[in-house]
Amino acid sequence: MNLRPKIRTPTPTTSPQQISNAKTLTLASNMGRKSIFKTLTLATILILFACYAFFNTFKLAESEIPIASRENLISSPSNSALVKIYMYDLPRKFTLGVIESYATARGGLKGPLTYPGNQHSAEWYLFSDLTREGRVGSPVTRVLDPEAADVFYVPFFSSLSLVVNPIRPGNGEVQKGLVYSDEEMQEGLIQWLEEQGYWRRNNGWDHVFVCQDPNALYKVVERVKNGVLLLSDFGRLGGNQASLVKDVILPYSHRIRSFDGDVGVESRKSLLFFMGNRYRKEGGKVRNLLFQILENEDDVTIKHGAQSRESRRAASQGMHAAKFCLHPAGDTPSACRLFDAIVSLCVPVIVSDYIELPFEDVIDYRKIAVFVDTKSAVKPGYLIKLLRGVSTERILKFQQELKKVKRYFEYEDPNGTVNEIWRQVSQKLPLIKLMINRDKRIVTRDLPEPDCSCLCSNQSGIDTIL
Known part of the structure; x- marks a missing residue:
C-alpha cells in the first residue's frame, strides 16, 4: 500500500547577523515592557496618593464648617434619609396662648412665659x-414648604388645654363665668384644620397630633383618628380610634430627680x-x-400622697433608697411613676394588665422590670415572696439595663426622648403612604361595625410576663 509521503518543512538557515538582530529586538521588547510596567506602577501610586489627599482634605474641610452650616448639610430637606416634617403655624391661642391662659387662671404670669412642669409636657x-436652631442628629428635618413635607405636625397643647381651668365639675363641662373653654378650643382647632388644603x-392620614393626657382631644378624637396620635396609652380610646400600628406610645415626663449614682444595693x-x-377609678382600684396587703410588711414603704413639691422630694428619696418600685395601674393602665x-x-x-409601653422595638422591658398580673399581685404574701426571692446579682443586672435605657426617658437629653419619638413617627411613613393610597381607591361600604382589618386593635389578649 502506497502511503502518501509526509512533506517536511525545511529547517531554515539562520545567519549569525540574523541571530544578533533577533536578540537585539527581544532585549528591546523586554526593556519596553519593563518601562511600561514601571510607568503604570508609578501612575497607580500617584493616583492612590491623590485620592488619599483628596478625601483627607475633604474631611478637614468638613470639620472646619461652622456647626450651623454642618447642621444645614445634615438636616437639609434634600437628604432623602430624613423624614420631612412641616409644623403648622397655628394661631397663638392654640400654643403659647394656652400657657398664658393657664397662668391667668392661677393669678397671672410671674416672670417669663414658661410651660408649667407636669407629666404631660x-x-x-x-x-x-x-x-x-441647630437641630443636629434628629430623625426628622423640619421644612418650611408644606409641598415638601412627608408629615404635618399639629402643635396644639391639648393636655395643658384640658387643665387650664383649675376647677372642673364632674360632668366635664366648663363652669359658667370662666373665659377659657377646652371644648371650644378643640372645636376651633378642627375648624381651622378643615380650612387647610x-x-x-x-383625609388627615399624614397629620400628627399629641394628646398625652388620657382625656386630651376627647371631644374631637373621632375626627382626627386617621392621624398619628402621640399618646400615653389606649385606656380611653376605642379600638377603631387608636392602634399600636399607626400611633406612638409616649413616656410621661418623670417628676422626680434622676438618680446620678452607680448601680448597687448597699444604699x-x-x-x-x-x-x-x-384611690383611683377603673383599673386603678387595685x-x-x-395598700391593704402591703402597708404592714417589713421593708416596704407604701404611702398615700398627692402631687406636690414636698411629695416629689419625698418620692425621690424613697425611690433612690429602694430596690423595687411598685407601679400599679392608675385611672388608666399607665402612670408617671413607672418613669x-x-x-x-429602682426596678x-x-x-x-393592659399597659402599653413606649419604644418597645428598642427596649426589652423584661430586662428592666418585673411584671405581675393583677390576680396574682393581690394574693396575700405573693408579691413580697416573689421580690424577696430575687437575688442581688439579678437586681444588679436590672439596674445595669435601667442605666443603659435611662436616656430614652429623659426629655431634656439631646439624644433622649424627643429624638426617639421622632424616630417612631418617621417609621410610620410607609403605613401613612399605604393608607393614603388605599383610602383613595376604597369605596364606601355599609358595614355593621368599623372595618379595622388594616389596623390592629388595642384590644388583643394580654400575656402575663413574670
Whole structure:
C-alpha cells in the first residue's frame, strides 16, 4: 500500500547577523515592557496618593464648617434619609396662648412665659425641638414648604388645654363665668384644620397630633383618628380610634430627680416603695387592695400622697433608697411613676394588665422590670415572696439595663426622648403612604361595625410576663 509521503518543512538557515538582530529586538521588547510596567506602577501610586489627599482634605474641610452650616448639610430637606416634617403655624391661642391662659387662671404670669412642669409636657418638648436652631442628629428635618413635607405636625397643647381651668365639675363641662373653654378650643382647632388644603388632601392620614393626657382631644378624637396620635396609652380610646400600628406610645415626663449614682444595693435599704394616690377609678382600684396587703410588711414603704413639691422630694428619696418600685395601674393602665422608677434605677414592679409601653422595638422591658398580673399581685404574701426571692446579682443586672435605657426617658437629653419619638413617627411613613393610597381607591361600604382589618386593635389578649 502506497502511503502518501509526509512533506517536511525545511529547517531554515539562520545567519549569525540574523541571530544578533533577533536578540537585539527581544532585549528591546523586554526593556519596553519593563518601562511600561514601571510607568503604570508609578501612575497607580500617584493616583492612590491623590485620592488619599483628596478625601483627607475633604474631611478637614468638613470639620472646619461652622456647626450651623454642618447642621444645614445634615438636616437639609434634600437628604432623602430624613423624614420631612412641616409644623403648622397655628394661631397663638392654640400654643403659647394656652400657657398664658393657664397662668391667668392661677393669678397671672410671674416672670417669663414658661410651660408649667407636669407629666404631660411632651407637647412642649416637641414644639420646642422643632422651633429651636441647630437641630443636629434628629430623625426628622423640619421644612418650611408644606409641598415638601412627608408629615404635618399639629402643635396644639391639648393636655395643658384640658387643665387650664383649675376647677372642673364632674360632668366635664366648663363652669359658667370662666373665659377659657377646652371644648371650644378643640372645636376651633378642627375648624381651622378643615380650612387647610393639606388636611383635606389626604383625609388627615399624614397629620400628627399629641394628646398625652388620657382625656386630651376627647371631644374631637373621632375626627382626627386617621392621624398619628402621640399618646400615653389606649385606656380611653376605642379600638377603631387608636392602634399600636399607626400611633406612638409616649413616656410621661418623670417628676422626680434622676438618680446620678452607680448601680448597687448597699444604699437601697428598702425592698419596695410606692407613693401616690391610694384611690383611683377603673383599673386603678387595685391600688387600694395593694395598700391593704402591703402597708404592714417589713421593708416596704407604701404611702398615700398627692402631687406636690414636698411629695416629689419625698418620692425621690424613697425611690433612690429602694430596690423595687411598685407601679400599679392608675385611672388608666399607665402612670408617671413607672418613669420615675426607671430614672431612679429602682426596678419597676408593674401590676397593670393592659399597659402599653413606649419604644418597645428598642427596649426589652423584661430586662428592666418585673411584671405581675393583677390576680396574682393581690394574693396575700405573693408579691413580697416573689421580690424577696430575687437575688442581688439579678437586681444588679436590672439596674445595669435601667442605666443603659435611662436616656430614652429623659426629655431634656439631646439624644433622649424627643429624638426617639421622632424616630417612631418617621417609621410610620410607609403605613401613612399605604393608607393614603388605599383610602383613595376604597369605596364606601355599609358595614355593621368599623372595618379595622388594616389596623390592629388595642384590644388583643394580654400575656402575663413574670
